[in-house]
Amino acid sequence: MKYYIIAGEASGDLHGSNLMKAIVKQDPNADFRFWGGDLMQAVGGTLVKHYKERAFMGFIEIIMNLRKILGMMSFCKKDIANYQPDVLILIDxxxxxxxxxxxxxQNGFTVNYYISPQVWASRAGRVKSIKQYVDKMLVILPFEKEFYKTYDYDVYFVGHPLLDAIADRPKIDDAAFKSTHGLDNREIIALLPGSRKQEIKKMLSVMLSVVNDFPDYQFVIAGAPSQEEAFYHQFMKDANVKFISNKTYDLLNISHAALVTSGTATLETALYKVPQVVCYKASNISYQIAKRIITLEYISLVNLIMDREVVKELIQNDLNTKNVKTELTKILDQKHREQLFSDYHDLERKLGGKGASENAAKLIVEKN
Known part of the structure; x- marks a missing residue:
């Protein structure tokens, strides 16, 4: 079969690559054409556009780049029409x-959606369009199936692919990793400022502002694969901090605590059982718009899945040096950490176990 896949960021590239591997097990003659990244390209097939080319964040930036985005959509439609896939797979x-x-x-293609849009967070009216235009929705969060059921739409809960991605990685030798990357023997506090330039600009300076308050720990920036190391230097300057690119999972594997930009990384950090403080700041205009359309009590996936505050969220004006220092101090306290570890184990149980990629591939291949 011919599969056309569209993923739009680093996490989509990761989950897309694992889905492709699982599809090949079901369909050894699978032919892939896709929008994604390096991980998907490593599996095989034809990369049409890299996600780096369309990493736009926030309402203002999207408006400013609207002509470019619309041009990409037009190109994508033509490319799908020329390829004539047996199934179109959309990822988030x-x-x-x-x-x-x-x-x-509308043009007669079979449409499967893997990793649901967050319609449960805002603009739930989009479910009407999803029911109309998506043949099969494969969801990865346990509450999503019930959410869609309230709109009389049956979807498939396949489990969360991060469980597979993390389980499949080898254990990291703490001493060897530190030696390879020039780290000393102190415990590590990982800084995950996001993958987009706009996120990094907003988050990293605040994260770095507390480094000197914790001399007994070493701080390490997890560089995103989508950004050059040189981009981070403007924020680091005289900060006593290390930088490691494209090794986020390895870094989390041996970290003692973390400051994490809201997004998939909050769930990744939790699954590695690393106590964290969730950070998020957008432009004032984008934040004011988001406040009016997003109906959620929390922004981190950890808290959303658990339906209560497990990890502290510092959002917008609350993301400042004083609060980061206070909350980081808390997650370094052993009693607080023990409660977090217990909550993290409950979170993992709620996610339904391993096998998401295989479950999704089976549904896509066998029923199309």
Missing amino acids: NSGFNLPIAKWAK
Whole structure:
């Protein structure tokens, strides 16, 4: 079969690559054409566009780049029409993928969606379009199946692919990793400032502002694969901090605590059982718009899945040096850490166990 896959960021590239590997087990003659990244490209097939080319964040930046985005959508439609896939697989990235789903269904293509848009967070009315244009929705969060059921739409809960991605990685030797990357023997506090330039600009300076308050620990920035190391230097300057690129999972494997930008990374950090403080700051205009359309009590996946505050969220004006220092001090306290570890284990149980990629591949291959 011919599969056309569209993923829009680093996490989509990761989950897309694992889905492709699982599809090949089900369909050894699978032919892939995709929008994604290096991980998907390593599996095989034809990379059409790298996700780095369309990493736009926030309402303002999207508006400023609207012509470019619309041009990419037009190109994508033509490319799908020329390729004539047996199935179109859309991975998250709703701003781009939902319009593509509508066009594809209207033009006779089978549309599968893997990793649901966060319609439960805002603009739930989009479910009407999803029901109309998506043949099969494969969800990865346990509460999503019930959410869609309230709209009379049956979806498939396949489990969370991060459980597979993390379980499949080898254990890291603490001493060897530190030696390889020039780290000393102190415990590590990992800084995960996001993968987009806009996120990094907003988050990293605040994260770095507390480094000197914790001399007994070493701080390490987890560089995103989508950014050059040189981009981070403007924020590091005289800060007593190390930088390691494209080794986030390895770094989390041996970290004692972390400051994490809201997004998939909060769940990754929790699954590695690393106590964390969740950080998020957008432009004031974007934040004011988001406040009016997002109906959630929490922003981190950890708290959303658990439906209570497990990890502290510092959002917008609350993300400042004083609060980061206070909350980081808390997660370094052993009693607080023990409660977090207990909550993290409960979180993992809620996610339903391993096998998401295989479950999704089976549904896509056997029923299309």
